[in-house]
Amino acid sequence: MNLAVRYGAAAQNQSHKEFDWPGGDPCRRTPLLNLSMQALQGTRTSDEPSERGHVIAPRRVLVIDDDPTFVLLAGEILLQAGFEVVTASSGQEALAAFEASKPDLVLLDVELPGISGFDLCKALRTLLAGVEVPIVMVTGHDDTASVARAYEAGATDFIHKPVLWATLPHRIGFILRAQDNLRALQRSEQRNRALLQGLPDTIYIVDRQGTVIQHITGEDQRNSASQVGKQLDEVLPMDVARAAHCCRMWRVASNRVPGPPN
Secondary structure, X not given: OEEEXXXXXXXXXXXXXXXXXXXXXXXXXXXXXXXXXXXXXXXXXXXXXXXXXXXXXXXXXXXEOOOHHHHHHHHHHHHXXXXXXXXXXXXXXXXXXHHHHOOOEEEEEOEEOOEEHHHXXXXXXXXXXXXXXXXXXXXXOOOHHHHHHHHHOOOOXXXXXXXXXXXXXXXXXXXXXXXXXXXXXXXXXXXXXXXXXXXXXEEEEEOOOOEEEEEEOOOOHHHHHHHOOOEHHHHOOHHHHHHXXXXXXXXXXXXXXXXXXX
């Protein structure tokens, strides 16, 4: 848990004598600072529409394999589970199908005619729409080198043949939910940052040692990165930095925030 220090031009006009705290919570009595303890942890959010009153389109899976039996089985299982399925049997067909269908997930065989699945995976990652799409590679190889190569090529996950067909929809559903949660968190962080950058004041996020780990301001961003890693007394007036330090120590002493290890 870190400390957020909000500091602005209005705060600089307050009287220095307000630092004389007769008792109580100095963080609440100090007009110079707006201090709050924030658990700076990712919160799982979801921007998916509610099922009530909304028609949710089925997720689309692009199956790329030159084995017609595998394509038939994978397609049937996924269709029964409520997915849309698009198929391709070569690298050229796969690239065209990917651009045309904009799939939510790609199920990609390692061995394809004319191109390896590893190279095709790299090619998909170079496309604008392919940067974040989950790519699950499928292979009959059972060696760690193939697994490592798949992840190096940009694969999201790896499935060995023979595939356990009953578990395939669950595996794909889990990957898609994880991707949805990640995207929702990124959107939430972007909205929060935009709101914070609209504030007239500057916000410093500091760790337990008083070191700036994040600097958020609505003004020119060019100097923001240069503040990271500095102590508060290096970026704030001495009296303001002292108030923040006292507040941080008071929080630790009152057991609201666990203190640093001895």
